[in-house]
Amino acid sequence: MKVMIRREMVLLYRVEGEKEKQVRELLERNRIAVKVLTEEMLGQTLGWCISEAGYEESGVPYEGKAMEREALILSGISGKRLDQLLRDLKALPAGNIELKAVVTPHNKSWKVGDLFAELEKEHHLMGKVTQLRVWVRNWEPKLAGYQGEGAQPLVEALRQAKELLKKGQDITPEACDRVLEQIREAEKAWNKKSEG
Numbered sequence: 001m002k003v004m005i006r007r008e009m010v011l012l013y014r015v016e017g018e019k020e021k022q023v024r025e026l027l028e029r030n031r032i033a034v035k036v037l038t039e040e041m042l043g044q045t046l047g048w049c050i051s052e053a054g055y056e057e058s059g060v061p062y063e064g065k066a067m068e069r070e071a072l073i074l075s076g077i078s079g080k081r082l083d084q085l086l087r088d089l090k091a092l093p094a095g096n097i098e099l100k101a102v103v104t105p106h107n108k109s110w111k112v113g114d115l116f117a118e119l120e121k122e123h124h125l126m127g128k129v130t131q132l133r134v135w136v137r138n139w140e141p142k143l144a145g146y147q148g149e150g151a152q153p154l155v156e157a158l159r160q161a162k163e164l165l166k167k168g169q170d171i172t173p174e175a176c177d178r179v180l181e182q183i184r185e186a187e188k189a190w191n192k193k194s195e196g
Contacts (some may be wrong), residue, residue: 002101009035
């Protein structure tokens with residue numbers, strides 16, 4: 001029986017200065033290879049970037065917009081080792097790298113730029129979901145059992161927000177925007193009633 005050994009590697013994009021130094025030291029201590037991704041590599045597949053057999057250099061420049069944020073892509077690291085590495089990265093004095101991804105059989109053939117575009121979308125959506133969660137956490141106790149005048153739009157916005165949050169991975173940015181707009185309008189109406 002042939003045993004396949006996975007090569008552990010981390011791809012860094014726009015991680016510079018003290019943060020890059022700290023990340024490299026952490027990875028070196030863990031004997032994990034590091035490769036820096038440049039804008040010129042955005043058109044390459046993840047498989048090519050991690051030097052996996054069967055992936056050729058594309059030779060085609062990336063057509064999309066280059067991401068301005070820093071990112072980190074992990075390959076061949078899994079289980080408890082991955083969990084510990086992520087905790088260690090988050091605890092670095094120079095700060096956390098917000099955008100992270102793991103190379104999977106599903107995304108190995110993706111262009112790096114396409115993966116980054118997807119990460120940006122997910123990060124943007126998670127920001128909206130966080131806004132909803134904070135709003136629900138802040139308003140739910142205030143509105144529990146409240147029947148006063150003007151509360152109905154806020155109660156309805158709270159119901160909509162909670163319903164949307166139950167959808168989990170099926171939440172769309174558009175749905176978040178609709179509920180967040182409903183919340184803004186309900187709060188505006190509430191504030192007018194409170195002032196008047």
